[in-house]
Amino acid sequence: MAEPGERKNDLVQVRGERGGTIKLFLSGRIALDSISLYTEEIRKRLSDLKPKELIVDLTNIEYLDSSGALILLELEGRAKSQAIAFSFDNMPDEVHRIMGLINREALTTPSVKTEKKREYLLEEIGEASFAFYKDMRRILIFVGEILDALFHAVRNPRLVRWDDVLFYVKRAGVDGLPILSLLSLLMGLIIAFMSSLQLKQFGANIYVASLVGIAIIRELGPMMTAIIVAGRSGSAFAAEIGTMRVNEEVDALVTMGFDPTQFLAVPKVLAAMIVVPILTLYADVFGIVGGLLVGITGLDLTIHTYIQQTVNSVTLFDFASSLIKSVVFAALISGISCQRGLQVRGGAEAVGAAATSAVVSSIFLIIVADSAFAIMLYYVQWS
Amino acid sequence: MAVPEQDPIIIVEGLTARFGDDTILEGVNLEVFPGEVLVILGESGCGKTVLMKHMIGLFKPCEGRVLVKGIDLAKASDEERHRLRMEIGVLFQSGALFGSMTLSENIGLPISEYTHLPPEIIDHVVKMKLGLVNLAGYEHHMPAELSGGMKKRAALARAMALDPSILFFDEPSSGLDPVTAAGLDFLIKEINTTMGTTMVIVTHELASIMNIAQRVIMLDKNAQGIIAEGNPHELKEHSRDPRVIAFFNRQPPKTGKGEIQNG
Ligand SMILES: Nc1ncnc2c1ncn2[C@@H]1O[C@H](COP(=O)(O)OP(=O)(O)O)[C@@H](O)[C@H]1O
Ligand SMILES: [Mg+2]
Numbered sequence: 001m002a003e004p005g006e007r008k009n010d011l012v013q014v015r016g017e018r019g020g021t022i023k024l025f026l027s028g029r030i031a032l033d034s035i036s037l038y039t040e041e042i043r044k045r046l047s048d049l050k051p052k053e054l055i056v057d058l059t060n061i062e063y064l065d066s067s068g069a070l071i072l073l074e075l076e077g078r079a080k081s082q083a084i085a086f087s088f089d090n091m092p093d094e095v096h097r098i099m100g101l102i103n104r105e106a107l108t109t110p111s112v113k114t115e116k117k118r119e120y121l122l123e124e125i126g127e128a129s130f131a132f133y134k135d136m137r138r139i140l141i142f143v144g145e146i147l148d149a150l151f152h153a154v155r156n157p158r159l160v161r162w163d164d165v166l167f168y169v170k171r172a173g174v175d176g177l178p179i180l181s182l183l184s185l186l187m188g189l190i191i192a193f194m195s196s197l198q199l200k201q202f203g204a205n206i207y208v209a210s211l212v213g214i215a216i217i218r219e220l221g222p223m224m225t226a227i228i229v230a231g232r233s234g235s236a237f238a239a240e241i242g243t244m245r246v247n248e249e250v251d252a253l254v255t256m257g258f259d260p261t262q263f264l265a266v267p268k269v270l271a272a273m274i275v276v277p278i279l280t281l282y283a284d285v286f287g288i289v290g291g292l293l294v295g296i297t298g299l300d301l302t303i304h305t306y307i308q309q310t311v312n313s314v315t316l317f318d319f320a321s322s323l324i325k326s327v328v329f330a331a332l333i334s335g336i337s338c339q340r341g342l343q344v345r346g347g348a349e350a351v352g353a354a355a356t357s358a359v360v361s362s363i364f365l366i367i368v369a370d371s372a373f374a375i376m377l378y379y380v381q382w383s
Numbered sequence: 384m385a386v387p388e389q390d391p392i393i394i395v396e397g398l399t400a401r402f403g404d405d406t407i408l409e410g411v412n413l414e415v416f417p418g419e420v421l422v423i424l425g426e427s428g429c430g431k432t433v434l435m436k437h438m439i440g441l442f443k444p445c446e447g448r449v450l451v452k453g454i455d456l457a458k459a460s461d462e463e464r465h466r467l468r469m470e471i472g473v474l475f476q477s478g479a480l481f482g483s484m485t486l487s488e489n490i491g492l493p494i495s496e497y498t499h500l501p502p503e504i505i506d507h508v509v510k511m512k513l514g515l516v517n518l519a520g521y522e523h524h525m526p527a528e529l530s531g532g533m534k535k536r537a538a539l540a541r542a543m544a545l546d547p548s549i550l551f552f553d554e555p556s557s558g559l560d561p562v563t564a565a566g567l568d569f570l571i572k573e574i575n576t577t578m579g580t581t582m583v584i585v586t587h588e589l590a591s592i593m594n595i596a597q598r599v600i601m602l603d604k605n606a607q608g609i610i611a612e613g614n615p616h617e618l619k620e621h622s623r624d625p626r627v628i629a630f631f632n633r634q635p636p637k638t639g640k641g642e643i644q645n646g
Contacts, residue, residue, distance in 0.1 A: 244481075248475040249480075251441050252479040255439050257464075257469075
């Protein structure tokens with residue numbers, strides 16, 4: 001078949017007189033990719049003819065798809081609305097069948113659901129705040145549930161699924177070691193390097209060790225670990241539980257008499273609370289090693305003096321608060337992630353959204369908690 | 384067969400189910416009698432699953448109540464609920480096997496929760512249950528390693544783990560080929576006759592309905608409730624309701640599989 005463009009002029013032919021009976025001969029292929037061509041052509045040809053009667057001859061149509069049929073029907077509709085008598089001539093059987101497929105009522109049926117109207121800023125702010133409030137409420141309820149479940153678990157350790165706890169300890173902990181060591185080593189290196197540029201000028205090389213030690217142990221170690229755990233495990237927890245919701249596995253658990261919080265969330269939260277402090281210690285060590293590398297290569301310090309200085313400047317209090325912080329971070333990350341998973345409704349796309357939301361909410365909570373700790377620890381330490 | 388003399392084992396009274404502003408069911412009344420096979424049918428989205436989830440206590444009624452063995456699910460004490468759970472087995476539409484557990488762990492889970500049997504005995508029971516659904520030897524398979532029909536059967540084995548007196552099925556034959564589906568129907572019928580288990584089955588497989596149902600109820604989306612009830616053969620022959628007629632005749636008349644299997 002030739003390109004539509006080449007035969008453009010033959011596709012629509014008009015016979016008849018202005019103001020009288022016009023016969024329109026259509027030929028070729030009327031399909032989704034060529035309907036604009038036809039509508040254009042027909043409009044042009046008919047524009048100043050003002051017919052009283054319009055007959056459309058379809059003898060030479062090679063192919064017609066449902067969109068093609070639609071424009072023919074629309075042509076009919078338009079003619080009738082202008083009080084022009086309209087008929088089809090020589091309609092092949094196939095064309096007739098295809099036309100029969102089209103339900104003209106569908107074109108004018110109003111949408112069952114009203115289109116979402118444009119919202120005003122104030123309304124949107126209101127809705128967003130309400131959603132936030134509801135979310136906070138749900139989180140608080142969940143916190144209650146999980147505390148209850150944890151308390152229950154502590155009193156009846158036999159009921160805890162320790163196999164699962166172990167599994168998640170391995171998944172969240174051991175499997176996360178490589179990335180965590182790399183990141184903390186680099187973090188230590190960077191801090192030491194940047195600070196050495198300044199401190200060297202004053203001959204205060206040795207204080208690089210103190211700076212790195214305190215920064216890593218008090219802030220960066222727990223924070224970095226928590227963020228990595230949120231990214232690796234938080235999203236995984238949410239996705240896992242969310243998938244179970246979509247597959248009705250959570251419903252199955254309930255019908256078997258298990259409490260989903262107890263069964264699914266508690267092992268994950270316990271595992272996180274066990275493993276994150278250990279990971280934090282690990283991150284602390286690697287961070288300090290990173291600083292040490294800079295110290296002995298760039299600052300003429302010996303291993304012994306560097307470590308001595310670190311030990312002198314970091315107190316036991318710093319260590320303890322770092323570990324407590326990491327336990328709290330762990331509970332926040334795993335708790336919110338499980339909650340996001342249990343909250344999933346609908347299909348697979350909701351699982352992805354839950355995983356994303358788990359990470360974002362975790363990081364938000366980590367930062368809020370860290371700020372709270374900064375203030376609290378300040379008063380605890382100096383009072 | 385149908386046993387109207389006995390007290391119903393499940394009573395649904397004036398049940399209304401709403402999600403937000405959407406009313407799915409309104410004022411539904413239903414009784415299920417011990418030992419019967421009741422089929423809930425109706426077009427997709429008319430609320431069959433919602434009704435079933437109310438009967439197993441996963442959803443709380445907005446209005447009305449559901450009594451199982453005389454106990455109101457919404458008000459049951461923990462102990463009563465625990466006892467009822469043992470009496471109810473559910474086969475979900477997707478099977479809902481736990482993906483991270485082997486078949487034997489899946490089936491053993493409810494058993495170890497509700498009994499204090501030693502592991503060897505649980506293993507034995509699990510093997511027996513797998514044998515019942517023709518999956519002997521599959522205890523160490525993960526659900527992901529099974530075909531759709533096998534998953535459904537394994538899920539049935541789990542639903543039957545505690546020998547419940549009521550079994551619920553949500554579209555058991557969806558996604559199965561006709562032969563596998565017929566096999567599952569056969570299994571359902573056999574369990575019903577041999578163990579006297581009450582069966583509540585959501586399905587719209589005409590062949591299954593004619594084959595296994597003793598009584599059907601038909602839900603309708605617009606009516607938001609039950610529009611027809613009765614023996615499937617009688618409904619098919621005598622109902623004048625166009626919605627019922629449309630349902631029973633949607634497959635080519637007289638030569639459909641339903642006819643052959645009725646025989
Ligand atoms: N958890 C839910 N939240 C909101 N709407 C729901 C929920 N479950 C079901 N619905 C709605 O209830 C209607 C009936 O669903 P369902 O009972 O699953 O239909 P089916 O008869 O095909 O099993 C559907 O319109 C569905 O969108
Ligand atoms: Mg359903």
